[in-house]
Every structure is written in C-alpha cells, then in structure tokens.
Amino acid sequence: MMKEATTFPSDRTPAVEAAAAGQESSRFAIEVAGLARSFGETTVLDGVDLRLESGGVFGLLGPNGAGKTTTVRILTGVLRADRASCLRVLGHDLPDEIASVRPHIGVQTDTALYDRLTGLDNLTFFGRLYGMSSADATRAAHALLDRFGLGDRQAHRVGTYSKGMKQKALIARALIADPELVFLDEPTAGLDPEAAHELMMYIHDLSIEQGRTFFITSHRLEEMESICTKVGVLSRGRIAAQGAPAEVARMLVPDVRIRITVAPPTVLDQSAVLALEGVRTVTPVESGAMVELTTRQAVPAVVRAIAAMPGDLLGIAEEPPTLEEAYLRLVHTQERVHTQEGAAVGGAR
Numbered sequence: 013m014m015k016e017a018t019t020f021p022s023d024r025t026p027a028v029e030a031a032a033a034g035q036e037s038s039r040f041a042i043e044v045a046g047l048a049r050s051f052g053e054t055t056v057l058d059g060v061d062l063r064l065e066s067g068g069v070f071g072l073l074g075p076n077g078a079g080k081t082t083t084v085r086i087l088t089g090v091l092r093a094d095r096a097s098c099l100r101v102l103g104h105d106l107p108d109e110i111a112s113v114r115p116h117i118g119v120q121t122d123t124a125l126y127d128r129l130t131g132l133d134n135l136t137f138f139g140r141l142y143g144m145s146s147a148d149a150t151r152a153a154h155a156l157l158d159r160f161g162l163g164d165r166q167a168h169r170v171g172t173y174s175k176g177m178k179q180k181a182l183i184a185r186a187l188i189a190d191p192e193l194v195f196l197d198e199p200t201a202g203l204d205p206e207a208a209h210e211l212m213m214y215i216h217d218l219s220i221e222q223g224r225t226f227f228i229t230s231h232r233l234e235e236m237e238s239i240c241t242k243v244g245v246l247s248r249g250r251i252a253a254q255g256a257p258a259e260v261a262r263m264l265v266p267d268v269r270i271r272i273t274v275a276p277p278t279v280l281d282q283s284a285v286l287a288l289e290g291v292r293t294v295t296p297v298e299s300g301a302m303v304e305l306t307t308r309q310a311v312p313a314v315v316r317a318i319a320a321m322p323g324d325l326l327g328i329a330e331e332p333p334t335l336e337e338a339y340l341r342l343v344h345t346q347e348r349v350h351t352q353e354g355a356a357v358g359g360a361r
C-alpha cells in the first residue's frame with residue numbers, strides 16, 4: 013500500500029519556487045497549435061491544437077496508434093515536429109528552448125532504469141542528473157520509494173522488481189526533481205487492476221497536494237474520468253474533443269438517458285414507452301427502466317406520457333454519459349466515416 017505523504021526536497025510547490033526565483037510561471041503549461049508529424053508516408057499528427065492551464069491532470073486519450081506517444085515525445089523534446097504554428101511548454105518555445113524546459117519536467121518512459129542498480133541508487137542517480145545535491149536526492153528518493161510502497165525493496169536491484177514495481181519506480185523517477193510538469197505515458201501498463209487503480213488515485217492526490225501539472229496517456233477510461241481535470245481525444249491526427257470529462261462526454265453523446273423509477277416496476281409497459289416519440293431504447297432495470305431519448309426536447313412529453321401509464325411514477329433522473337461511452341462513440345463514428353470515405357473513393361474509381 014502507498015503511504016500517506018511524500019516529502020519533497022522543498023515543501024514549496026513548483027510555482028512558488030519559480031516565483032521565489034524571480035521567474036513568472038506561465039499560465040499555460042502547454043500551448044500547441046497546428047502540430048503535425050508524419051513518419052514516411054504515414055501522417056500521425058495532422059493539426060493538433062491543445063492549450064493546458066497549469067495545474068491539474070490532463071488525459072490524452074486515443075486508440076492504439078493515434079499518436080499519443082508521438083505527442084509526448086514532441087512535447088518533451090525527444091522528437092521534432094514537422095510543423096506547428098505554436099509549440100510552447102512551460103512558456104518556452106520548442107525545440108529552440110528545450111534546455112530551459114528540461115529541468116522543470118519529469119518524464120516516465122519505459123526504458124529509464126538501470127536493472128543493476130538498486131531502486132534507491134537509481135532514483136538518487138537521476139536526482140543528481142537533475143542537479144540535486146546528494147543529500148536532497150537521497151531524501152527525495154527515500155520519500156518517493158516509501159510513498160510508492162517500495163520502501164522495503166529500495167536496497168534491492170531493480171532487475172529483481174516485478175513489472176508493477178518497475179512501473180512505480182519509473183514514475184517515482186519522473187518525480188524525483190520535483191518537476192512542474194510530469195508526462196506519464198501509459199503509467200498503468202502492466203499493472204494489475206488494483207495496482208493500476210491505486211496508482212491513478214495516487215497521481216490524483218499528488219496533483220492536488222503539490223499543484224503540479226500531469227499529462228497522462230492511458231486507456232483506463234474509468235480512472236481517467238475520475239482523476240483528469242481535462243481530457244482530449246486524439247483521433248485521426250487531431251484532438252477531436254477536449255474539455256472536462258463530463259463536458260466531453262455530453263458533447264459526444266447528445267442523446268439523453270433517463271432512469272424511470274416506478275412502483276411496482278413490473279407494471280411499466282415497455283413497448284408502450286418505446287412507441288413514444290423521441291424514445292430510442294428502453295432497458296428494464298430493477299426499479300423500472302432506463303429510457304434513451306434521441307433529443308432533450310422529447311423529455312417533458314415522454315415523462316408526462318409515462319406518468320399517465322399504470323403504476324406510480326416515483327422518480328426520474330438523468331443518467332449522464334460516461335467518458336468511456338463517449339470515447340467509444342467517437343472512435344466508432346470516425347471509423348465508420350473513414351470506412352465510408354474509403355468505400356466512396358473506391359467506388360468512384
């Protein structure tokens with residue numbers, strides 16, 4: 013289990029440190045416009061626009077191969093963009109000012125620990141690379157390993173760690189120098205569901221406690237919905253939707269779902285409800301039914317009609333769409349459009 017609190021080299025948040033150092037911390041952690049990148053003939057990013065305020069957790073979602081890792085690599089200066097009208101991280105233009113960005117970002121990648129060094133030595137080593145004193149690096153390494161539940165394995169070689177333990181150590185490594193902005197690419201890959209959940213909640217706690225910005229890619233939509241202050245869905249080279257998870261879900265799922273509670277639940281005539289104008293589906297649930305409507309405008313008439321049916325109408329509540337539903341809807345719609353476009357092009361030949 014993870015422990016209560018992490019003691020960082022300084023109790024001051026990155027923003028406070030920046031202000032103390034006389035720097036004005038940028039209001040935006042990331043500003044990107046028209047970002048494009050291809051590999052050979054394959055266009056991966058084709059006009060990505062993204063603006064993230066400092067603080068909070070941003071989740072970049074998208075199907076396999078959508079370009080999430082490519083985006084992270086460009087934002088962390090590992091890869092160059094083909095073009096972008098704006099590409100700024102922590103107020104600095106990339107790629108020219110990457111040297112000013114590097115000391116303030118933490119990056120979790122999959123090949124960044126030395127198997128032959130202990131967990132403690134690995135973290136201390138990377139802390140020293142960031143310019144920390146040996147004492148500060150050791151103190152931060154101890155605190156992070158403890159926080160990630162690796163305290164009792166800190167003197168063991170990383171090569172003996174399980175996949176999940178290595179994953180946690182990698183994230184600890186990304187946090188060692190108290191970065192302002194942390195990139196975590198698939199942080200839960202290889203973790204069992206409980207460990208993955210625990211890790212996501214830990215990231216959430218850290219973002220609140222320390223006020224830093226996290227940029228995460230993950231396929232764990234349920235957790236992303238609960239920990240992200242903002243999400244963006246990368247699809248076909250662009251950010252197809254971005255905003256708070258609930259906003260994105262509403263934007264992508266325009267139909268309304270209401271839960272009808274009737275007593276006794278069995279009296280509800282489902283085929284009569286289904287026949288009402290604007291009703292798309294009716295699914296029986298324990299207390300009555302879940303009714304999906306094609307438009308919000310249909311709600312009053314449908315509710316009036318159900319109230320006039322046999323049985324007592326005890327409750328009506330809107331059931332908001334989940335991020336997962338919205339994501340799947342968007343990806344399937346785009347796949348369908350893509351297939352239809354392909355067929356049209358094929359047919360026109």
Ligand SMILES: Nc1ncnc2c1ncn2[C@@H]1O[C@H](COP(=O)(O)OP(=O)(O)OP(=O)(O)O)[C@@H](O)[C@H]1O
Nearest residue numbers: 051052054056074075076077078079080081082083
């Ligand atoms: N160095 C490279 N050379 C050639 N193609 C590359 C390179 N890096 C990435 N690609 C291609 O770019 C596309 C996007 O890859 P990327 O790893 O960014 O996707 P992703 O959204 O992170 O996918 P996943 O969810 O599977 O991790 C893929 O088609 C991949 O094969």
